[in-house]
Amino acid sequence: MTHRTLAAVLTAALVGTAAPALAADYTLNVNTALAVNDPLYRGLESFRDGVAEATGGAVEIRLFPNSQLGPDEDVLEQARAGAPVAVVVDGGRLAVFQNEFGVLGAPYLASGYDGMRRVVTSDRFEEWVQALRGASGHQVLSFNWWQGERHLLTQMPVTEPADLAGVRLRTPGAPVWIETISAMGATxxxxxxxxxxxxxxxxxxxxxxxxxxxxxxARLDEVISHVTKTGHINLITGLVTSAAWFDSLPEDFQRILREEALEAGDVASYGTRDALAAIEADLEAKGVDVAEIDTTPFREATASVYDELGYGALRDELQAIAAGD
Incomplete structure (x- = not known):
């Protein structure tokens, strides 16, 4: 018996499951659009290492930054087909399968990480997770991967929605994002x-x-001159894989993956929170103007997005959860 096979047998004995023949039997390729210097990537490294330790090396996590496996939508389709892939993705992209996920990307839902974490670890959210499995064949491992509040990146100062008239502004293609940016005044x-x-x-x-x-x-400081801190979307993302692949794992490994994903999500999110001030200072040192503004006009302009997308009732429920009520 080889050392690797012996390790797999011993691991299986410890967790009470049948042993895989080789560690390679359980390999998960994780895709993210972000670069390796992003605080979230350090969370993914923590996930990789935590899973390896907790399963005795029987489950291997491979990381692919900078969208090496393709756009998020393509990886989601691979997961639907049962491939052993996962992707860090926002709720808007999952809303095409399970509508409630879209509200997570709606404007000004909550402030900071702690409120959003309450939402995505709630019993209400777990109902969506189970519904998504049936709707699309995706399994959420955890959804507490907070990337910060999103701001406007422009070539000119912005203080109100009218300043964005006629501005072609890149955004993800999900309805909640498109409606939000349109309501803010941009194209x-x-x-x-x-x-x-x-x-x-x-x-x-x-x-x-x-x-x-x-x-x-993404080195966008080289091609923009202004960051306007609108904080219009509080970006919470999730680690999403194939339900079919997930179900092929021993039950204890399934539990380990979800537990480690939740713990690593906290590593990523608190690391992001702690890095924001230094990142802002770095941008300013590179000549980018980072401006604090009164966000009231943008909050008012985007308030209708919830009702337009059918999220009015969910907004009130989730904001109460976020507040700890």
Missing amino acids: PTPMPWGEVYSALQQNVIDAAEAQLPAIVG
Whole structure:
């Protein structure tokens, strides 16, 4: 018996499951659009290492930054087909399968990480997780991967929605994002994140919107001059895989994956929170104007998005959960 096989047998004995023949029998490829210097990526490294330790190496997590496995939508389709892949993805992209997920990307739902964490660890959210399995064949491992509040990235100062009139602004293609950006006064222009740098450089688009760590990771400070801190979307994302692949694992490994994903999500999210001030200072040092503004006009302009997408009742329920009521 080889050392690897012996380790797998011993691991199986400890967790009370049948042993895989080799560690490679359980391999999960995780895709993210973000770069390796993003705080969220350190959370993914924590997930990889935690799963390896908790399963004695029987489950291997492989990380693919910078969308190496393709756009998020493509990886989601691979997962639907049962491939052993996972992707860090926002709720808007899952809303096409289970509508409630879209509300997580609605404007000004909550402030900061702690409130959003209450929402995505609630019993109400777990109902959506189970419904998604049946609707699309996706399994949420955890959804507490907070990437920060999203701001406007432009070539000119912005203080109110009227300043965005006629501005072609990149955003993800999900309805909640498109409606939000349109309500803010811009012309929403969906495209993959990996194309944003060149699109700004070549004037295919005029502006974008993103959280501070992503700006640095994509080097957008080279092709924008202003960041306006609207905080219009509090970006919470999830680690989503194939339900069929997940169900093929021993039950104890399923439990480990979800527990480790939740713990690693906290590593990523609190790391993001702690890095924001330094990232903002770095952007300013590179010549980008980072402006605090009164967000009231943007809050008022986007308030109707909830009702337009049928999320009015959910807004009130989730804001109460976020507040700890």
